[in-house]
Amino acid sequence: MSSSMPQPEAAPIVACTISRDVQNFDLLIEDMEATLGESWGDLGFAEALEFFGQPEAEAMEFVALAMDETDEDNLVLMSEIITQAKARDISVILIAEDMTPAALHSLLRQGADEFVPYPLPEGELAQAIARVRAGENSAPAPAAEAAAPQLKAGAQKDGALIVVHGLAGGTGATTLAVNLAWELANADKKNAPSVCLLDFDLQYGSVATFLDLQRREAVYEMMSDTESMDEEIFGQALQTFDDKLHVLTAPAEMLPLDIITNEDVDRILSMARNQFDYVIVDMPSTLVQWSETVLTSAHVYFAMLELDMRSAQNALRFKRALQSEELPFEKLRYVMNRAPKFTDLSGKSRVKRMAESLSISIDVHMPDGGKAVTQANDHGLPLANSAPKSPLRREIAKLASSIHDLKGEQAKAA
Numbered sequence: 001m002s003s004s005m006p007q008p009e010a011a012p013i014v015a016c017t018i019s020r021d022v023q024n025f026d027l028l029i030e031d032m033e034a035t036l037g038e039s040w041g042d043l044g045f046a047e048a049l050e051f052f053g054q055p056e057a058e059a060m061e062f063v064a065l066a067m068d069e070t071d072e073d074n075l076v077l078m079s080e081i082i083t084q085a086k087a088r089d090i091s092v093i094l095i096a097e098d099m100t101p102a103a104l105h106s107l108l109r110q111g112a113d114e115f116v117p118y119p120l121p122e123g124e125l126a127q128a129i130a131r132v133r134a135g136e137n138s139a140p141a142p143a144a145e146a147a148a149p150q151l152k153a154g155a156q157k158d159g160a161l162i163v164v165h166g167l168a169g170g171t172g173a174t175t176l177a178v179n180l181a182w183e184l185a186n187a188d189k190k191n192a193p194s195v196c197l198l199d200f201d202l203q204y205g206s207v208a209t210f211l212d213l214q215r216r217e218a219v220y221e222m223m224s225d226t227e228s229m230d231e232e233i234f235g236q237a238l239q240t241f242d243d244k245l246h247v248l249t250a251p252a253e254m255l256p257l258d259i260i261t262n263e264d265v266d267r268i269l270s271m272a273r274n275q276f277d278y279v280i281v282d283m284p285s286t287l288v289q290w291s292e293t294v295l296t297s298a299h300v301y302f303a304m305l306e307l308d309m310r311s312a313q314n315a316l317r318f319k320r321a322l323q324s325e326e327l328p329f330e331k332l333r334y335v336m337n338r339a340p341k342f343t344d345l346s347g348k349s350r351v352k353r354m355a356e357s358l359s360i361s362i363d364v365h366m367p368d369g370g371k372a373v374t375q376a377n378d379h380g381l382p383l384a385n386s387a388p389k390s391p392l393r394r395e396i397a398k399l400a401s402s403i404h405d406l407k408g409e410q411a412k413a414a
Helices: 026-036 047-050 055-059 070-087 103-109 124-133 173-185 219-224 231-237 260-273 291-297 310-322 347-356 371-379 391-413
Strands: 015-018 040-043 061-068 091-097 114-117 159-166 195-199 240-241 245-248 278-282 301-304 333-337 362-365
Touching: 015 026, 015 047, 026 040, 026 061, 026 124, 040 047, 047 070, 061 070, 061 124, 061 347, 070 091, 070 103, 070 195, 091 103, 091 124, 091 219, 103 371, 114 371, 159 173, 159 291, 159 391, 173 195, 173 278, 173 301, 173 391, 195 260, 219 231, 219 260, 231 260, 260 278, 260 291, 310 333, 310 347, 347 362
Parallel strands: 015 040, 015 061, 061 091, 091 114, 159 278, 159 301, 195 245, 195 278, 301 333, 333 362
Antiparallel strands: 240 245
């Protein structure tokens, strides 16, 4: 009789982490061990592509692709890993730390099934694993595949035009535009107003990213020939988010801002205002020839700034530029992003001194939304869906409510 005892079979490897160095993601290691025990392995980026061609890969259920901002230079390799995994019916969970929304959006579009931010929220990885094992996909279905919205020919709604313009990079203009549009679309549960969000930042517009929508060729086709634009053509360029919000994204390609003229912009705004109760425009930071058309047509023009020197200097130059051209700068409503808290007396004093030195009135104060804003934008969801208790979301909801109430009062008076 042999003296050797039968050894228990090792647990089959059903998952792998793929990273530059998994030791950079210690919380991921802990969560993988807690969820899968010893039935998982680890691969480097280059090793992963080689592994997918081996017989052992047939037993794989999913991979966790872990990245940080350093890995953004290797997006092509990341995309290839996702493509090869999906070709073998292996689910992909993205674990990302400090990645830009554009990079995450690109990888999600490549076919990744789940996204979990790092550091990992408690229990989030286990939930993501449960969803991919159940065959679910948490990413919203691409709205571009839905039928184009049907617009009514000859409609004359005379909608309110609300414009958002960031006076410096990172002042939260697109975040405000997207979330204000969503809050207005939900401002009245019984008689929901129709809302259209226009992304006029033709080069760096990120409304599509913040709402997880595709950039469609129909947008450029419509903009390049607005003379022949009718309700059908305009409707084909739009997409809907959650069946409530109509969106004109920036074009698929980066275009010169002067590719459209004053006349083009006027036609687009007129068409949108005739079809919708509210039209929200997200403007580029750059002043262009057609900025005058938008400002002149706007009912309210929100200028976003922060409590720093660059915002103060840009606000002063912006105001002077409008005054020199005798444009209606009195339409500007200055919005302080990341405004000091109520108890921050020093910060509030600085805001007051800034307003006095610029001879402006800062009418709206938006609190700092923190990481919840970045996570919402990365997920392609409004704050109301991803972080409904966020103080920033509540302030934007108040702003939307006041706008809707004012419009209702004006309608009754008329």
